[in-house]
Amino acid sequence: MNKQGxxxxxxxxxxxxxxxxxxxxxxxxxxxxxxxxxMNKIGENVVQKLNSNCHNLDDLYQSGKSRGITYIQMxxxxxxxxxxxQRVVAAFYGHPGVFVNPSHSAIEEVLxxxxxxxxxxGISAEDCLVADLGIDPAQFGCQSYExxxxxxRKYRIDxxxxxIIWQIGLAGEHTHTVLNAEHCQKGLxxxxxxxxxxxxxxxxxxxxxxxxxxxxxxxxxKLSLIDLPSAKPSLISTLVIPALGLPDYDExxxxxxxxxxxxxxxxxxx
Amino acid sequence: xxxxxxxxxxxxxxxxxxxxxxxxxxVGTAKDYGLSExxxxxxxxxxxxxxxxxxxxxGKAPRNIRS
Numbered sequence: 001m002n003k004q005g006x007x008x009x010x011x012x013x014x015x016x017x018x019x020x021x022x023x024x025x026x027x028x029x030x031x032x033x034x035x036x037x038x039m040n041k042i043g044e045n046v047v048q049k050l051n052s053n054c055h056n057l058d059d060l061y062q063s064g065k066s067r068g069i070t071y072i073q074m075x076x077x078x079x080x081x082x083x084x085x086q087r088v089v090a091a092f093y094g095h096p097g098v099f100v101n102p103s104h105s106a107i108e109e110v111l112x113x114x115x116x117x118x119x120x121x122g123i124s125a126e127d128c129l130v131a132d133l134g135i136d137p138a139q140f141g142c143q144s145y146e147x148x149x150x151x152x153r154k155y156r157i158d159x160x161x162x163x164i165i166w167q168i169g170l171a172g173e174h175t176h177t178v179l180n181a182e183h184c185q186k187g188l189x190x191x192x193x194x195x196x197x198x199x200x201x202x203x204x205x206x207x208x209x210x211x212x213x214x215x216x217x218x219x220x221x222k223l224s225l226i227d228l229p230s231a232k233p234s235l236i237s238t239l240v241i242p243a244l245g246l247p248d249y250d251e252x253x254x255x256x257x258x259x260x261x262x263x264x265x266x267x268x269x270x
Numbered sequence: 271x272x273x274x275x276x277x278x279x280x281x282x283x284x285x286x287x288x289x290x291x292x293x294x295x296x297v298g299t300a301k302d303y304g305l306s307e308x309x310x311x312x313x314x315x316x317x318x319x320x321x322x323x324x325x326x327x328x329g330k331a332p333r334n335i336r337s
Binding site: 016017018019039040041042045212213215234235236 | 322
């Protein structure tokens, strides 16, 4: 009887070894083949110790080649192994479903073939950010988006929510071919101009990078909004704009719920 | 046999006792672990760029392609 192929997509976390769940480690151990998109050689080493049949997806990256093409090729490589009847694990850096295109597309394609596919959660950069900065996304609400997508499209900022702006080092980069953060100055200037319509010039913002090795601390650089255009983010920098605070109560909406501001405040204290 | 920086980083990331010892005394912990002088110097100088150069390729960090 032919063996039925399957796919499990897992995340290895932001640090090299300690953020992999026990279940993820077990799936890696049991797999016939493991594909890795980890970008960290120590992390790769950890995965390779769990399973000797590991294959790197890194060879598909090339300078000047669109990420879109690279991601399709990654997906094709993963799906092909499933079609051959193998129990496949695809292991990606961080959370495999956050900012990782081939993980989602591979699962969709495998499911469309009538074969089993699932994703396991991993620790993402956002999880590290919440822990390192002590920001609770539920306190003020949170708007979380990618810098370039925000600049290109008609999104709206709510300054009463925490803003988490990803991939600030690629702000305004449209070709998906750039592999460094040296071309973001125009994007940062435009982003600053937009943010200044909502926040004061001296509003304190945070440039954040999770620690990718346990020997070092996360990078947390606090600066005034007006100084953002001269910042030097890396490819993994994230910009955090703290909220202005809670907005006023909406008394019309409260009335529709049969409430008043006073009732809500009183019940909160009791 | 001297232990490598790869061993050290991997163990720090999975061993709370070693991590706490390192946080209290980074250079002493690196020396006691058996790292080479060159690798201890990286820790002493907090030369994380060198660490990144050796072990990471940030150009391969995942990115959004739906902008």
